[in-house]
Amino acid sequence: MSVTILDVAKVAGVSKATVSRAFTNPEKVKPQTLQKILEVAKELNYSPNAIARAMKTNRTGNIGFIVYAEQKPIISNPFYALVLEAVIETANKIGYSLFISTDQDITLPTGEIMLQKKVDGVILASQIDSKTVLTFRKNKVPVVLLNNYMDLDGLHCVINDEYYGAHQVVEHLVRRGHKRIGILSGRYNPFICNHRYNAYVDVLKENGIELNYDYVHSVEPNFQDVYAAVKNLLIQKQRPTALFCNSDMIAIYAMKALIREGVKIPDDIAVAGFDDNYYCTVVEPELTSVHVDREMMGTAAVNILHKLMCGEEVEEKTVITKPKLIIRGST
Amino acid sequence: MSVTILDVAKVAGVSKATVSRAFTNPEKVKPQTLQKILEVAKELNYSPNAIARAMKTNRTGNIGFIVYAEQKPIISNPFYALVLEAVIETANKIGYSLFISTDQDITLPTGEIMLQKKVDGVILASQIDSKTVLTFRKNKVPVVLLNNYMDLDGLHCVINDEYYGAHQVVEHLVRRGHKRIGILSGRYNPFICNHRYNAYVDVLKENGIELNYDYVHSVEPNFQDVYAAVKNLLIQKQRPTALFCNSDMIAIYAMKALIREGVKIPDDIAVAGFDDNYYCTVVEPELTSVHVDREMMGTAAVNILHKLMCGEEVEEKTVITKPKLIIRGST
DNA sequence: ATGAAAGCGCTAACAG
DNA sequence: CTGTTAGCGCTTTCAT
Numbered sequence: 001m002s003v004t005i006l007d008v009a010k011v012a013g014v015s016k017a018t019v020s021r022a023f024t025n026p027e028k029v030k031p032q033t034l035q036k037i038l039e040v041a042k043e044l045n046y047s048p049n050a051i052a053r054a055m056k057t058n059r060t061g062n063i064g065f066i067v068y069a070e071q072k073p074i075i076s077n078p079f080y081a082l083v084l085e086a087v088i089e090t091a092n093k094i095g096y097s098l099f100i101s102t103d104q105d106i107t108l109p110t111g112e113i114m115l116q117k118k119v120d121g122v123i124l125a126s127q128i129d130s131k132t133v134l135t136f137r138k139n140k141v142p143v144v145l146l147n148n149y150m151d152l153d154g155l156h157c158v159i160n161d162e163y164y165g166a167h168q169v170v171e172h173l174v175r176r177g178h179k180r181i182g183i184l185s186g187r188y189n190p191f192i193c194n195h196r197y198n199a200y201v202d203v204l205k206e207n208g209i210e211l212n213y214d215y216v217h218s219v220e221p222n223f224q225d226v227y228a229a230v231k232n233l234l235i236q237k238q239r240p241t242a243l244f245c246n247s248d249m250i251a252i253y254a255m256k257a258l259i260r261e262g263v264k265i266p267d268d269i270a271v272a273g274f275d276d277n278y279y280c281t282v283v284e285p286e287l288t289s290v291h292v293d294r295e296m297m298g299t300a301a302v303n304i305l306h307k308l309m310c311g312e313e314v315e316e317k318t319v320i321t322k323p324k325l326i327i328r329g330s331t
Numbered sequence: 332m333s334v335t336i337l338d339v340a341k342v343a344g345v346s347k348a349t350v351s352r353a354f355t356n357p358e359k360v361k362p363q364t365l366q367k368i369l370e371v372a373k374e375l376n377y378s379p380n381a382i383a384r385a386m387k388t389n390r391t392g393n394i395g396f397i398v399y400a401e402q403k404p405i406i407s408n409p410f411y412a413l414v415l416e417a418v419i420e421t422a423n424k425i426g427y428s429l430f431i432s433t434d435q436d437i438t439l440p441t442g443e444i445m446l447q448k449k450v451d452g453v454i455l456a457s458q459i460d461s462k463t464v465l466t467f468r469k470n471k472v473p474v475v476l477l478n479n480y481m482d483l484d485g486l487h488c489v490i491n492d493e494y495y496g497a498h499q500v501v502e503h504l505v506r507r508g509h510k511r512i513g514i515l516s517g518r519y520n521p522f523i524c525n526h527r528y529n530a531y532v533d534v535l536k537e538n539g540i541e542l543n544y545d546y547v548h549s550v551e552p553n554f555q556d557v558y559a560a561v562k563n564l565l566i567q568k569q570r571p572t573a574l575f576c577n578s579d580m581i582a583i584y585a586m587k588a589l590i591r592e593g594v595k596i597p598d599d600i601a602v603a604g605f606d607d608n609y610y611c612t613v614v615e616p617e618l619t620s621v622h623v624d625r626e627m628m629g630t631a632a633v634n635i636l637h638k639l640m641c642g643e644e645v646e647e648k649t650v651i652t653k654p655k656l657i658i659r660g661s662t
Numbered sequence: 663a664t665g666a667a668a669g670c671g672c673t674a675a676c677a678g
Numbered sequence: 679c680t681g682t683t684a685g686c687g688c689t690t691t692c693a694t
Contacts, residue, residue, distance in 0.1 A: 002470070004687055015665045020689055030663055050449050051391060052687035054382045055670050075416045076609065081407040088406070088431060097430045105423055118381050138376075139333070223612075252613050259615045278407065281554075282583050282610050284590045335671055346681045351673060361679060383671035386686050 003046045012040040023048050054118070063096050063305060064119040068126035069104035070188075078248070078277040079294065080125060083146065086298030087123065094306055096120070103128050121305045124148070127189055142308035146301045149191060149318070156308070158301045158319045162192050165290040165323035166199030166244075169272050172288070172325055173242045174207050178270065182215040182233050182240035184226060184250050196246050196274065215240050219250060226253035227260075234261060241269060242331070248273035248280055251287055255330065270331040285329030293321045334377045343371040354379050385449070394427050394636060395450040399457035400435035401519075409579070409608040410625065411456060414477065417629030418454065425637055427451070434459050452636045455479070458520055473639035477632045480522060480649070487639070489632045489650045493523050496621040496654035497530030497575075500603050503619070503656055504573045505538050509601065513546040513564050513571035515557060515581050527577050527605065546571050550581060557584035558591075565592060572600060573662070579604035579611060582618055586661065601662040616660030624652045 009016040014033060021029045022037040029037075040046075054060045065087055067074045074080055084100070091098050099119060121142040124132065130150055136143045145157040173181050183200050186193055204211050214236055217229040233240055245251035251273030255265060263269055265285055273280065276291035300319045307314050340347040345364060352360050353368040360368070372378075385391045396418055398405045405411055415431070422429050430450060452473040455463065461481055467474045476488040504512050514531050517524055535542050545567055548560040564571055576582035582604030586596060594600055596616055604611065607622035631650045638645050 002687095005689095006687080016688080017666080017690080018664055020687095021664085024689075028663080033663080049687055051382060051385045052670095053689080055386050055672090055687080056689045058670080060382065073412075073416050075406055075419070076409070076412040078407070081404075081412060085404050085406045092432065092436055097432070099428050099430070100419060101423065101428070256613075256615045279610075279613055282587075282613060283615075284587045333671095336673095337671080347671090348673080348682075349680055351671095352680085355673075359679075364679080380671050383686090384673075386671080386688090387673045389686075 003044045007044055008041050008046050012037045059120050060118045061096055062099055062119045063091055064099045064122040066122055066124050066128060067102050068128055069102035071126050079275055082294035083298040086295040087302055090299045090302040103132055121309045123301045123305060142305055144301045144305045146297060156304050156314060156317055158297050160292050160321050160323055162195035163199045166196040167203055168325040169290050170200050170203040170244055173272060174203060176331060178242035179209055180238060180240040181242045181244060184229055184245045184254060185218050186221055186246045186250055187218055193246060200244060221247060221249045223253045226250055227257040230254050230257040243269055243271045245273045248275045248277040248289055252279050252283060255283055266331050272331050276326055288328045288331040289326055291324045291326050296321050334375045338375055339372050339377050343368045390451050391449045392427055393430055393450045394422055395430045395453040397437060397453055397455050398433050399459055400433035402457050410606055413625035414629040417626040418633055421630045421633040434463055452640045454632045454636060473636055475632045475636045477628060487635050487645060487648055489628050491623050491652050491654055493526035494530045497527040498534055499656040500621050501531050501534040501575055504601060504603060505534060507662060509573035510540055511569060511571040512573045512575060515560055515576045515585060516549050517552055517577040517581055518549055524577060531575060552578060552580045554584045557581055558588040561585050561588040574600055574602045576604050579606045579608040579620055583610050583614060586614055597662050603662050607657055619659045619662040620657055622655045622657050627652050
């Protein structure tokens with residue numbers, strides 16, 4: 001049997017109510033009594049039972065981080081890893097613990113959303129559907145969307161300015177004198193990919209460069225697919241001299257492909273990525289990329305959620321982080 | 332107010348005990364009644380309150396994953412990311428959720444270990460000290476050590492056969508005809524580093540190659556440090572022709588350094604790493620490494636913990652995973 | 663400033 | 679097979 005509030009009360013010669021106060025509202029108990037209680041508690045190695053407390057207060061001190069299952073692996077996903085790192089740290093700092101799961105984990109075979117574990121709030125990352133959002137709302141669980149936008153009344157979202165980031169990097173390529181710029185676009189989150197692609201198209205237009213569809217490839221983020229796309233680019237009469245890849249992973253694979261084909265980076269072809277993963281500095285030459293402030297995204301999401309969980313109104317519905325172009329040896 | 336077991340009981344025309352049974356021991360209730368209850372529950376959108384349940388059963392359905400704080404970043408640590416991935420998945424499969432924190436997070440300024448959040452069991456990863464282990468034990472919380480060994484009565488550990496792995500890879504280098512083999516050793520977890528280093532020394536001895544301390548470098552896992560060590564190796568009259576790096580990260584940095592110095596890999600110098608991170612296939616040439624089965628380690632830890640939490644005895648105290656040499660282009 | 667008492671939502675004997 | 683009942687450990691009025 002573990003030691004309860006009653007044991008402490010007995011030994012300290014007070015009622016359990018007073019012990020309870022000593023731990024929740026220390027200022028409401030006479031300093032003398034307080035000290036005594038704390039002493040006894042330490043002596044008995046007592047610490048309040050979080051579950052019983054949760055039961056009374058109806059707050060668990062837990063928040064859920066739910067990722068779109070297609071994004072798996074979550075933890076070793078170089079994008080969400082950094083977000084998670086910040087989320088965990090920020091959550092811990094304000095006294096919350098984090099549950100990580102996928103939308104699949106919380107969906108029953110029947111399609112119902114299961115809130116099996118009690119959480120005081122949730123962060124929904126990536127393309128979680130609106131049904132999930134609605135279910136949480138119905139259960140009065142505050143929600144913050146991360147890296148996703150949904151036009152739902154009063155919904156809080158934390159997103160990155162994809163268009164701006166892509167605009168920056170493509171413009172950088174143009175400024176370096178490139179006129180034949182290829183793009184390898186991923187096929188994931190359309191919300192993100194479209195913004196990045198649109199920026200590419202716009203920059204070309206702004207600079208009077210005609211869009212050449214031979215230079216536009218949509219690829220899966222695996223080496224085979226990227227290699228095939230790169231080969232296709234290389235056999236064209238007018239090879240592109242620069243390559244904007246929609247994600248670092250694609251860029252890395254493109255670099256591998258180019259190196260194998262004996263193409264010099266950046267002299268023959270410059271390569272740029274997006275996200276600024278840790279891969280960027282692992283490869284040689286190091287990869288120019290657009291740094292997405294995942295730390296800020298994670299922190300912002302937790303902070304908004306925190307206010308929401310405390311019952312505060314949060315005016316600013318959408319937080320948009322500004323990415324930053326990082327120029328390295330590949331361009 | 333959320334809907335409780337009592338609401339369901341009333342509408343279904345049974346007692347709350349029966350409703351409770353319907354959810355915990357469905358076979359103990361008449362099929363007819365069961366169906367009725369389930370219907371009503373769905374209709375009322377009822378789901379059992381996990382906290383109240385935890386309070387009664389004294390089991391939370393949570394397990395803690397605690398990492399040595401020096402290992403930070405945890406999530407984006409390419410070693411623990413994969414362990415965690417497996418741990419989360421396995422835990423979810425058996426109905427548990429995971430809390431992630433560092434030993435620092437659970438240690439009060441006074442040095443006391445705080446079990447703030449109730450967990451049914453913990454996995455302690457990396458160099459957690461024995462005091463932490465003892466604290467959990469004292470509180471009857473089952474413990475499993477991961478990637479760490481401690482000679483504590485009846486303590487369960489999951490470790491990797493570091494010596495075997497290092498032996499494999501160095502032997503591979505010898506078989507490829509290398510006689511001058513350098514080593515870049517990390518300065519982290521001595522339990523691990525020593526095993527790897529010892530294997531290196533032994534393989535040389537087994538093959539009649541004299542240990543040359545000019546080829547032995549201890550480095551921090553950052554580019555500057557590794558670059559300096561590599562330069563030092565390159566200026567020796569008798570350059571090593573192969574390099575065994577104690578971790579992939581070090582190997583990657585060594586490769587970058589060699590490429591910058593115009594050294595051809597593997598023709599001039601072969602490079603091998605350890606762990607088989609995802610970095611290995613990102614670089615060109617791809618890195619020969621020793622695959623540590625982190626998935627297995629994570630799964631094993633959870634499975635042992637699961638049995639322990641169910642009150643079962645687990646005979647096998649130490650699970651040792653066998654790593655596997657993966658030969659790639661760098662050797 | 664402190665105590666008495668009610669009850670959070672659920673489970674697990676024990677009866678029937 | 680089902681109902682009754684007694685708490686799990688804590689917080690929180692309401693009194694004192």
